[in-house]
Amino acid sequence: MKKFFILLWTCWFVTAGNAQFTKASLEASGVTCSLCSKAIKKALEGLSFVQEVKVNVKAQDYNLVFKENSTVHFNDIQKAVEDAGFSIASLKVTCYFDNVKLQKDENIRIGDQTFNFLNGNNEILNGEKTFTIIDKSFLTPKAFKKYSAIVKQNAISNIRIYHVII
Amino acid sequence: MQKLLSIIATLYSLSSSSQELFVNSEPASVLPARSLSIKLSAYIVPYDRVFARAAERYLTEFMVGVNKKLSLKIGAGFSNMHTSSFEKESFSFYGKYRFFSQDDVHKHFRMAAFLNGSYSYAPFHYDEVELMGDKTGISMGIIATQLLNKFALSASVSHTQLLDSSRFNKVVYIPTRIYQAMNYSFSYGYLLFPREYKDFNQLNLNLYVEFLAQQTLTQGKYYIDFAPAMQFIINSNLKLNASYRIELAGNMQRISQYKWLFGFEKSFLNVWKRKPN
Numbered sequence: 001m002k003k004f005f006i007l008l009w010t011c012w013f014v015t016a017g018n019a020q021f022t023k024a025s026l027e028a029s030g031v032t033c034s035l036c037s038k039a040i041k042k043a044l045e046g047l048s049f050v051q052e053v054k055v056n057v058k059a060q061d062y063n064l065v066f067k068e069n070s071t072v073h074f075n076d077i078q079k080a081v082e083d084a085g086f087s088i089a090s091l092k093v094t095c096y097f098d099n100v101k102l103q104k105d106e107n108i109r110i111g112d113q114t115f116n117f118l119n120g121n122n123e124i125l126n127g128e129k130t131f132t133i134i135d136k137s138f139l140t141p142k143a144f145k146k147y148s149a150i151v152k153q154n155a156i157s158n159i160r161i162y163h164v165i166i
Numbered sequence: 167m168q169k170l171l172s173i174i175a176t177l178y179s180l181s182s183s184s185q186e187l188f189v190n191s192e193p194a195s196v197l198p199a200r201s202l203s204i205k206l207s208a209y210i211v212p213y214d215r216v217f218a219r220a221a222e223r224y225l226t227e228f229m230v231g232v233n234k235k236l237s238l239k240i241g242a243g244f245s246n247m248h249t250s251s252f253e254k255e256s257f258s259f260y261g262k263y264r265f266f267s268q269d270d271v272h273k274h275f276r277m278a279a280f281l282n283g284s285y286s287y288a289p290f291h292y293d294e295v296e297l298m299g300d301k302t303g304i305s306m307g308i309i310a311t312q313l314l315n316k317f318a319l320s321a322s323v324s325h326t327q328l329l330d331s332s333r334f335n336k337v338v339y340i341p342t343r344i345y346q347a348m349n350y351s352f353s354y355g356y357l358l359f360p361r362e363y364k365d366f367n368q369l370n371l372n373l374y375v376e377f378l379a380q381q382t383l384t385q386g387k388y389y390i391d392f393a394p395a396m397q398f399i400i401n402s403n404l405k406l407n408a409s410y411r412i413e414l415a416g417n418m419q420r421i422s423q424y425k426w427l428f429g430f431e432k433s434f435l436n437v438w439k440r441k442p443n
Binding site for chain 1: 186187195196197198199200201233234267268269270271272273274313318357362363364365366368370399402403405433435436439440
């Protein structure tokens with residue numbers, strides 16, 4: 001029965017074929033020195049889908065521009081920052097949508113990743129929209145606490161679903 | 167006490183980010199994964215009473231960030247601290263594993279465990295239980311580093327066992343030799359320049375204050391050293407270190423109560439690619 005539900009859950013998404021990630025703004029945590037910051041920049045630049053990384057060293061903001069028609073993997077971004085020795089404090093992702101309708105409890109597939117929008121019911125997404133990933137390891141532990149209950153409740157599937165707020 | 171609190175408050179209020187790239191001790195942070203670092207250090211004793219001259223030691227170390235939690239280091243050195251002329255002195259190994267990490271914006275707390283081993287060709291001199299070229303042995307310990315907006319504090323506790331062959335000599339036992347010790351360190355650092363980060367090419371100047379202490383497990387010998395240090399960071403990847411180490415208190419027979427340390431360290435990030443999974 002549980003398997004059936006999982007199957008049902010994993011099939012229960014719409015594919016947003018006309019959506020493409022264009023850029024992201026990442027705030028790193030645990031960093032105060034330029035040496036450390038450079039390590040994060042280099043690690044992000046090493047990702048195959050990243051075209052450019054611009055850094056505001058003071059604010060610890062990393063502005064990523066993704067390569068056109070590339071498949072963006074957010075867990076690779078997370079691993080890159082952690083490999084450099086630090087963590088993500090926030091990740092705001094910008095995606096170009098073409099007529100995608102958000103519905104409650106419906107997962108949206110963009111590229112080969114699945115997203116669950118926790119707000120924005122029945123909204124039709126058009127053009128560039130920015131949303132924030134609120135899963136563990138994409139927020140500071142303190143910020144994640146606010147969402148942990150919702151994220152856990154939805155994490156019954158064996159496929160990776162990113163929880164986002166728009 | 168009030169004075170101490172006001173000093174801490176003053177240091178805290180300095181509008182600067184602080185650093186944990188300590189000169190005389192290791193922080194709990196490890197190298198970025200898949201990065202390399204090369205470090206050259208010169209230890210200089212201004213006057214060595216035995217040889218009636220300055221004594222020097224030169225160490226070369228290679229470090230590798232194996233993954234986000236583990237750093238390994240190998241080193242080799244030559245010196246004239248225990249010999250009349252410059253000779254090869256030691257080989258060493260150092261491994262550090264970060265087992266706890268909690269990050270927040272502009273702050274973190276980390277803990278790491280380390281293991282250090284050294285083989286030295288130098289003759290057994292003095293009371294100091296040191297692995298940095300002086301003696302053969304192993305050391306293990308724990309480091310905790312807290313970075314809190316404006317300043318970084320780090321403390322470590324470690325235990326050293328010397329494995330010099332004289333310790334296992336059943337025929338001639340030298341009772342004055344010390345083979346076991348506890349080591350403590352307490353380090354504080356802050357960034358003096360730049361006052362505000364703008365880019366990676368700015369020259370950074372870090373100031374450090376470190377306390378390094380040793381207590382032997384036999385014979386009640388100890389020292390407490392004070393080591394102020396400064397560090398320039400060029401292009402966010404080349405470090406130049408200078409430190410002067412002074413004994414504040416102690417009853418150990420040592421090569422000197424004063425020691426200079428000059429160092430140079432360059433890091434190479436993302437030297438090899440992450441394996442796709």
